[in-house]
Amino acid sequence: xxxxxxxxxxxxxxxxxxxxxxxxxxxxxxxxxxxxxxxxxxxxxxxxxxxxxxxxxxxxxxxxxxxxxxxxxxxxxxxxxxxxxxxxxxxxxxxxxxxxxxxxxxxxxxxxxxxxxxxxxxxxxxxxxxxxxxxxxxxxxxxxxxxxxxxxxxx
Amino acid sequence: xxxxxxxxxxxxxxxxxxxxxxxxxxxxxxxxxxxxxxxxxxxxxxxxxxxxxxxxxxxxxxxxxxxxxxxxxxxxxxxxxxxxxxxxxxxxxxxxxxxxxxxxxxxxxxxxxxxxxxxxxxxxxxxxxxxxxxxxxxxxxxxxxxxxxxxxxxx
Amino acid sequence: xxxxxxxxxxxxxxxxxxxxxxxxxxxxxxxxxxxxxxxxxxxxxxxxxxxxxxxxxxxxxxxxxxxxxxxxxxxxxxxxxxxxxxxxxxxxxxxxxxxxxxxxxxxxxxxxxxxxxxxxxxxxxxxxxxxxxxxxxxxxxxxxxxxxxxxxxxx
Amino acid sequence: xxxxxxxxxxxxxxxxxxxxxxxxxxxxxxxxxxxxxxxxxxxxxxxxxxxxxxxxxxxxxxxxxxxxxxxxxxxxxxxxxxxxxxxxxxxxxxxxxxxxxxxxxxxxxxxxxxxxxxxxxxxxxxxxxxxxxxxxxxxxxxxxxxxxxxxxxxx
Numbered sequence: 150x151x152x153x154x155x156x157x158x159x160x161x162x163x164x165x166x167x168x169x170x171x172x173x174x175x176x177x178x179x180x181x182x183x184x185x186x187x188x189x190x191x192x193x194x195x196x197x198x199x200x201x202x203x204x205x206x207x208x209x210x211x212x213x214x215x216x217x218x219x220x221x222x223x224x225x226x227x228x229x230x231x232x233x234x235x236x237x238x239x240x241x242x243x244x245x246x247x248x249x250x251x252x253x254x255x256x257x258x259x260x261x262x263x264x265x266x267x268x269x270x271x272x273x274x275x276x277x278x279x280x281x282x283x284x285x286x287x288x289x290x291x292x293x294x295x296x297x298x299x300x301x302x303x304x
Numbered sequence: 305x306x307x308x309x310x311x312x313x314x315x316x317x318x319x320x321x322x323x324x325x326x327x328x329x330x331x332x333x334x335x336x337x338x339x340x341x342x343x344x345x346x347x348x349x350x351x352x353x354x355x356x357x358x359x360x361x362x363x364x365x366x367x368x369x370x371x372x373x374x375x376x377x378x379x380x381x382x383x384x385x386x387x388x389x390x391x392x393x394x395x396x397x398x399x400x401x402x403x404x405x406x407x408x409x410x411x412x413x414x415x416x417x418x419x420x421x422x423x424x425x426x427x428x429x430x431x432x433x434x435x436x437x438x439x440x441x442x443x444x445x446x447x448x449x450x451x452x453x454x455x456x457x458x459x
Numbered sequence: 460x461x462x463x464x465x466x467x468x469x470x471x472x473x474x475x476x477x478x479x480x481x482x483x484x485x486x487x488x489x490x491x492x493x494x495x496x497x498x499x500x501x502x503x504x505x506x507x508x509x510x511x512x513x514x515x516x517x518x519x520x521x522x523x524x525x526x527x528x529x530x531x532x533x534x535x536x537x538x539x540x541x542x543x544x545x546x547x548x549x550x551x552x553x554x555x556x557x558x559x560x561x562x563x564x565x566x567x568x569x570x571x572x573x574x575x576x577x578x579x580x581x582x583x584x585x586x587x588x589x590x591x592x593x594x595x596x597x598x599x600x601x602x603x604x605x606x607x608x609x610x611x612x613x614x
Numbered sequence: 615x616x617x618x619x620x621x622x623x624x625x626x627x628x629x630x631x632x633x634x635x636x637x638x639x640x641x642x643x644x645x646x647x648x649x650x651x652x653x654x655x656x657x658x659x660x661x662x663x664x665x666x667x668x669x670x671x672x673x674x675x676x677x678x679x680x681x682x683x684x685x686x687x688x689x690x691x692x693x694x695x696x697x698x699x700x701x702x703x704x705x706x707x708x709x710x711x712x713x714x715x716x717x718x719x720x721x722x723x724x725x726x727x728x729x730x731x732x733x734x735x736x737x738x739x740x741x742x743x744x745x746x747x748x749x750x751x752x753x754x755x756x757x758x759x760x761x762x763x764x765x766x767x768x769x
Contacts, residue, residue, distance in 0.1 A: 189387070189394045194349060207757055227390030232344070235382030239344045292672055295760025303768035362602055447517055450605025458613035499697070499704045504659060537700030542654070545692030549654045 153280040156183075156273070157263035159218070160250040163230050165237055167245035171216055173279065180213045180301045183273040185220040185249075185261060188228050188236040190269045196288055197270025198242060203291070204298060205244035211302045217246035220261040220269060225251075276301050308435040311338075311428070312418035314373070315405040318385050320392055322400035326371055328434065335368045335456045338428040340375040340404075340416060343383050343391040345424045351443055352425025353397060358446070359453060360399040366457045372401035375416040375424060380406075431456050463590040466493075466583070467573035469528070470560040473540050475547055477555035481526055483589065490523045490611045493583040495530040495559075495571060498538050498546040500579045506598055507580025508552060513601065514608060515554035521612045527556035530571040530579060535561075586611050618745040621648070621738070622728035624683070625715040628695050630702055632710035636681055638744065645678045645766045648738040650685040650714075650726060653693050653701040655734045661753055662735030663707060668756065669763060670709040676767045682711035685726040685734060690716075741766050 156173060164170050173181065184201035186193035198217070205215035221228045230248055237246060249258035264273065267286040274283040274297055283297060311328060319325050328336065339356035341348035353372070360370035376383045385403055392401060404413035419428065422441040429438040429452055438452060466483060474480050483491065494511035496503035508527070515525035531538045540558055547556060559568035574583065577596040584593040584607055593607060621638060629635050638646065649666035651658035663682070670680035686693045695713055702711060714723035729738065732751040739748040739762055748762060 189390050191395055203755075203757055207761065224390035224394070227387040232382040232387050235344050235379035239379070240346055290668075291756035292668055292760035295757035296672065296764040299761040299764035300768060303765060358600075358602055362606065445513075446601035447513055447605035450602035451517065451609040454606040454609035455613060458610060499700050501705055534700035534704070537697040542692040542697050545654050545689035549689070550656055 153276075153282055156181075156275045156279055156281045157260065159216075159247060160259040160263075161247035162250045163248040165234060165246045165248075166243060171214075171245055171247065173275070176214055177279050178277050180208075180211075180277060180298065181275040182208075182213060182215045182298060183218060183275060184215065185218045185264070185266055185269055185271040185273070187221055187223070187269045188219065188233050189224060192288065193270045194240070197272070198240060200289075200291065200294065201272075202242055202244060204294060207295070208298055208302070211299075213298060213302060215244045217242065217244055218249055218260060219246060220249045220258055220266065220271075221251075222257045222261060222269075225256075274298065274301060276304060308431075308437055311336075311430045311434055311436050312415065314371075314402060315414040315418075316402035317405045318403040320389060320401045320403075321398060326369070326400055326402065328430070331369055332434050333432050335363075335366075335432060335453065336430040337363075337368060337370045337453060338373060338430060339370065340373045340419070340421055340424055340426040340428070342376055342378070342424045343374065343388050344379060347443065348425040349395070352427070353395060355444075355446065355449065356427075357397055357399060359449060362450070363453055363457070366454070368453060368457060370399045372397065372399055373404050373415060374401060375404045375413050375421065375426075376406075377412045377416060377424075380411075429453065429456060431459060463586075463592055466491075466585045466589055466591045467570065469526075469557060470569040470573075471557035472560045473558040475544060475556045475558075476553060481524070481555055481557065483585070486524055487589050488587050490518075490521075490587060490608065491585040492518075492523060492525045492608060493528060493585060494525065495528045495574070495576055495579055495581040495583070497531055497533070497579045498529065498543050499534060502598065503580040504550070507582070508550060510599075510601065510604065511582075512552055512554060514604060517605070518608055518612070521609070523608060523612060525554045527552065527554055528559055528570060529556060530559045530568050530576065530581075531561075532567045532571060532579075535566075584608065584611060586614060618741075618747055621646075621740045621744055621746045622725065624681075624712060625724040625728075626712035627715045628713040630699060630711045630713075631708060636679070636710055636712065638740070641679055642744050643742050645673075645676075645742060645763065646740040647673075647678060647680045647763060648683060648740060649680065650683045650729070650731055650734055650736040650738070652686055652688070652734045653684065653698050654689060657753070658735040659705070662737070663705060665754075665756065665759065666737075667707055667709060669759060672760070673763055673767070676764075678763060678767060680709045682707065682709055683714055683725060684711060685714045685723055685731065685736075686716075687722045687726060687734075739763065739766060741769060 186197050249260045271286045276282050341352050404415045426441045431437050496507050559570045581596045586592050651662050714725045716723050736751045741747050
């Protein structure tokens, strides 16, 4: 069985819900849940974003860091940071969210490319050593998420 | 019992999902359902907009016209028409939607003011004579909506 | 277009939630909604019975009579009236419910046979003249039900 | 911090979904999830029983044993084993279920008394050493349940 891949560094053009930029390397030693979404993707709005917020609420006391990542790969003009800010406010998202850096001339932003994500929402579970232990495109039910995050917490 | 109020004319800066602008006066003789929403209002996204689309799907064969109205009264920069267009596409809204005209120097747009709406989502049921028979801010359950629209259809 | 069929009379071994037996003939002039269910049928418990109760709550003021009918055609020993009584109490069913009469030597009870129902839940809409205007096996969404009942109310 | 209490032995009049009776003592070394319910308790039917089944499906591969317990404390005649058998079949419950032994002259059955449960549904998480680590009356969300069961699995 091969070693799981190391999670790539985040490239971020703007942060919300955090006073200081977050850096994956400096989170080594903590379990990190990365949630990639687009604010106008129905599966993100209806399922992924509220679930990420529930993980944040539930696992804060276990020392888990939940980080949203706005990985816009379509309708770029429609989902600029000014719109994202209103979205986060109105949908009561309190966990930190970073805007993925655009790559000139390309549709898919940098961190989304580095993760080879297939779309949004995508949930990534990163262990204390910075390895990707699960990367899932689409829906995961809450019981599975609760169990998998706790498994990493208890390592 | 006094006569119900006449529905005010729509003031519209842009239309979506329709080749020709819609005019309330020219819809006289038809039952009209007006749904005022904002694309970043959670109650609209989760409840009001999908319900308006269900009314559209269900009552098209009864000659009912469903018209959405984007009545932005907060986060104006976040909900410009370019963002609305992506929202309507991604959330598969197929009924006509008009953007309510902004009033210079004021937060609340023109038709929203003319209706004295309290917020979004607001559902307005307009009878064949152009009278407002119900204007409801917040949620209405589907059974009530189905019954009330059919009551107007059968008049 | 042929005349819709006349709804068959009810054959009832026991009534709940009503002081006096209900008789379809004496309801002539009213819209009647008949809901056939089994207390251990998941589609009935999760969808049909609560919907029938919502119709009862919503359309009482329109003069509609909602009547449940316990049409047991499987697990007969499991769904005797003593169990039905507890079910109706615990699930807060307040509309009248009649127990369909068993036919000796047959699995399917009398009224269920007379209606040629395919299973449970089945919703039957009966107009003021006692004609069956719709008989639906399975789920109907609330908006459709609200509209169809109101259509009969307005005739 | 005091030691958590030892889970009391089960007193069972009949088993379903298992060829051999289950005994808590012989499950020592495994995580055990005990779900106490009544087949006509709405919170059990709508929430608790399906959740117990999800735990069973999800955690079987982790060596967790999920056991339902039919703790009838009201409407006793309505929820006899013949009715429970039909309920388990119709609602597709596949995990083992034991019927709690009635105590002569008392409303509350034996294991429910030994646990001092307040009602149904009640979820009990028992660790590998046979200690009660959580006993919860009412609803617990799936994420919490997934996390708490996994915590015990990883001990």
